[in-house]
Amino acid sequence: MADQISPEQTAREEDLIAQVVQSFENTPDERMKYLLQELVKHVHSYVRTVRLTEAEWNTAIEFLTRVGHATTRHRQEFVLLSDVLGVSMQTVAVNNEVYGNATEATVFGPFFVNGAPLIENGGDMSGGAPGEPAWVEGTIRGADGEPVPGARIEVWEADAEGFYDVQHEGGRVYGRAHLFADEEGEFRFWGIFPTPYAIADDGPVGDLLTATERSPYRPAHLHFMVTAPGYRTLVTHVFVRGDEHLGKATKDAVFGVKDSLIYDWSRHSADEPTPDGRDLQGKPWAGLHFDVVLAPGQAVDYAALME
Amino acid sequence: MADQISPEQTAREEDLIAQVVQSFENTPDERMKYLLQELVKHVHSYVRTVRLTEAEWNTAIEFLTRVGHATTRHRQEFVLLSDVLGVSMQTVAVNNEVYGNATEATVFGPFFVNGAPLIENGGDMSGGAPGEPAWVEGTIRGADGEPVPGARIEVWEADAEGFYDVQHEGGRVYGRAHLFADEEGEFRFWGIFPTPYAIADDGPVGDLLTATERSPYRPAHLHFMVTAPGYRTLVTHVFVRGDEHLGKATKDAVFGVKDSLIYDWSRHSADEPTPDGRDLQGKPWAGLHFDVVLAPGQAVDYAALME
Ligand SMILES: [Cu+2]
Ligand SMILES: [Fe+3]
Ligand SMILES: [Fe+3]
Numbered sequence: 001m002a003d004q005i006s007p008e009q010t011a012r013e014e015d016l017i018a019q020v021v022q023s024f025e026n027t028p029d030e031r032m033k034y035l036l037q038e039l040v041k042h043v044h045s046y047v048r049t050v051r052l053t054e055a056e057w058n059t060a061i062e063f064l065t066r067v068g069h070a071t072t073r074h075r076q077e078f079v080l081l082s083d084v085l086g087v088s089m090q091t092v093a094v095n096n097e098v099y100g101n102a103t104e105a106t107v108f109g110p111f112f113v114n115g116a117p118l119i120e121n122g123g124d125m126s127g128g129a130p131g132e133p134a135w136v137e138g139t140i141r142g143a144d145g146e147p148v149p150g151a152r153i154e155v156w157e158a159d160a161e162g163f164y165d166v167q168h169e170g171g172r173v174y175g176r177a178h179l180f181a182d183e184e185g186e187f188r189f190w191g192i193f194p195t196p197y198a199i200a201d202d203g204p205v206g207d208l209l210t211a212t213e214r215s216p217y218r219p220a221h222l223h224f225m226v227t228a229p230g231y232r233t234l235v236t237h238v239f240v241r242g243d244e245h246l247g248k249a250t251k252d253a254v255f256g257v258k259d260s261l262i263y264d265w266s267r268h269s270a271d272e273p274t275p276d277g278r279d280l281q282g283k284p285w286a287g288l289h290f291d292v293v294l295a296p297g298q299a300v301d302y303a304a305l306m307e
Numbered sequence: 308m309a310d311q312i313s314p315e316q317t318a319r320e321e322d323l324i325a326q327v328v329q330s331f332e333n334t335p336d337e338r339m340k341y342l343l344q345e346l347v348k349h350v351h352s353y354v355r356t357v358r359l360t361e362a363e364w365n366t367a368i369e370f371l372t373r374v375g376h377a378t379t380r381h382r383q384e385f386v387l388l389s390d391v392l393g394v395s396m397q398t399v400a401v402n403n404e405v406y407g408n409a410t411e412a413t414v415f416g417p418f419f420v421n422g423a424p425l426i427e428n429g430g431d432m433s434g435g436a437p438g439e440p441a442w443v444e445g446t447i448r449g450a451d452g453e454p455v456p457g458a459r460i461e462v463w464e465a466d467a468e469g470f471y472d473v474q475h476e477g478g479r480v481y482g483r484a485h486l487f488a489d490e491e492g493e494f495r496f497w498g499i500f501p502t503p504y505a506i507a508d509d510g511p512v513g514d515l516l517t518a519t520e521r522s523p524y525r526p527a528h529l530h531f532m533v534t535a536p537g538y539r540t541l542v543t544h545v546f547v548r549g550d551e552h553l554g555k556a557t558k559d560a561v562f563g564v565k566d567s568l569i570y571d572w573s574r575h576s577a578d579e580p581t582p583d584g585r586d587l588q589g590k591p592w593a594g595l596h597f598d599v600v601l602a603p604g605q606a607v608d609y610a611a612l613m614e
Binding site: 005006008009012013016017019020023024026027028029032033034035036038039040042043044045046047048049050051052053054055056057058061064065067068069071076078079082085086087088089090091092093094095097098211212213214251255300302305306 | 312313315316319320323324326327330331333334335336339340341342343345346347349350351352353354355356357358359360361362363364365368371372374375376378383385386389392393394395396397398399400401402404405518519520521558562607609612613
């Protein structure tokens with residue numbers, strides 16, 4: 001806070017905070033009381049620290065109003081705002097504390113669909129999406145190294161144009177599936193080599209990115225969600241080392257990247273035989289080895305949570 | 308923050324904040340950059356302090372979505388939210404720093420109308436609104452005690468049922484006017500004795516008040532805005548000592564009350580002659596003496612600012 005604030009002025013500002021905090025004192029739910037009282041302290045601290053002008057307050061109200069009106073059944077502009085401020089990712093961080101060498105979590109994102117097709121271990125999750133075929137394999141283990149047989153694995157990704165199936169009309173399903181790890185905790189499937197895409201930037205959040213000279217791009221990634229009884233549900237991505245959107249100048253618009261989640265994907269010419277002998281009819285292909293380590297904990301129903 | 312957070316976890320959370328702050332580094336407008344970077348720090352501090360759960364984050368997103376959808380051309384639910392969190396009042400506090408014995412400012416509120424009728428000094432601003440007539444008089448002075456001749460005075464208030472004219476259909480104008488202080492800086496007018504009213508509590512902000520057992524009421528008040536060249540525009544209210552909504556149990560829902568703005572209003576039987584000899588046709592009446600002290604500063608066009 002600016003240090004030229006008089007003691008009388010400071011007292012007036014602090015007295016106001018005390019009044020507002022006090023006003024929530026009768027809240028029956030203890031957690032709600034705590035959340036609101038802390039919210040008051042942090043928001044007031046912000047207003048006082050930056051000495052928010054009335055014009056700036058008004059701009060903030062107008063911006064939130066635009067975000068509210070951009071939010072429809074099909075678009076969540078508040079989530080987008082939370083994403084580009086890193087708040088979604090911080091919430092993920094707080095709820096997925098470091099545990100040994102457990103795989104890091106990242107944002108869930110808006111493109112998961114409950115009830116994606118079941119594929120066999122070794123099957124194809126691409127659903128015919130345009131893109132370079134990619135063979136993905138690995139093992140699901142616990143933090144003590146024990147394999148997790150039967151772990152449920154959800155995978156989803158954008159096509160080679162950077163779009164998820166749900167972003168198209170017509171309801172065609174592609175680029176998503178679920179499968180189960182085998183008795184050794186191993187999994188394998190065909191998908192496609194991931195492609196970077198821009199978050200929806202034609203609304204107020206896009207205007208914010210423009211005004212601050214930020215990129216709307218997310219580096220290419222493949223989404224994973226892994227669930228097994230007795231383990232903390234893992235929601236994460238695998239990124240692609242060498243992606244231009246992992247560079248110094250541009251970063252993930254939603255701050256979902258962790259160094260530990262950037263993987264080397266192998267690239268293969270059409271001549272090289274595929275791991276499972278599949279005939280790709282003259283196409284080059286990619287490969288990823290991704291071993292997952294689950295922390296102990298509870299299964300979380302993210303699909304229900306994020307509905 | 309809870310102190311059982313590991314150093315690795317703390318590093319992960321702090322690193323994320325640094326990344327988000329860094330992402331705004333290229334913002335061309337220096338003030339915007341500062342406002343956004345501080346916003347990031349405060350919001351992330353909140354999430355980390357309360358260890359916000361993903362379910363709570365989701366509840367917050369849903370609440371903001373409801374606030375957004377409750378906001379229309381005729382209703383500003385975000386302003387209401389800012390009001391009941393004391394954020395509007397803190398913004399007023401920050402922008403109207405203590406200056407000697409200058410009259411304290413309070414919230415502008417949503418019921419000001421630009422271009423209210425001009426009345427003569429001594430005229431009637433009630434416009435026939437139902438209520439007990441009230442004679443209001445005082446002097447506008449600067450902080451050195453100098454009168455401020457010709458100061459522009461806007462006054463507005465709810466009727467005896469607690470409604471402003473603009474809350475009714477039909478466009479009838481009542482309970483608002485502007486007048487000018489005379490050569491001695493003095494003003495006088497007839498209005499009505501003010502009545503408490505509830506803020507709009509049938510939307511998500513009302514639900515928040517209900518869930519936290521807070522009153523939606525504002526104590527009775529008469530709004531003033533005083534403008535004169537060379538002085539800081541004063542937006543304030545006069546409250547009524549003895550109002551039940553000034554008690555310990557219930558408080559102003561928007562935190563606009565200052566002890567220095569609670570005044571004794573005199574009450575008079577119908578027999579007592581009125582100060583200006585007006586015949587009230589057998590009605591009792593009230594009286595208020597309200598002297599205003601303006602801080603030096605600049606005129607602010609609140610009507611334009613809040614549009
Ligand atoms: Cu803070
Ligand atoms: Fe994605
Ligand atoms: Fe009012």
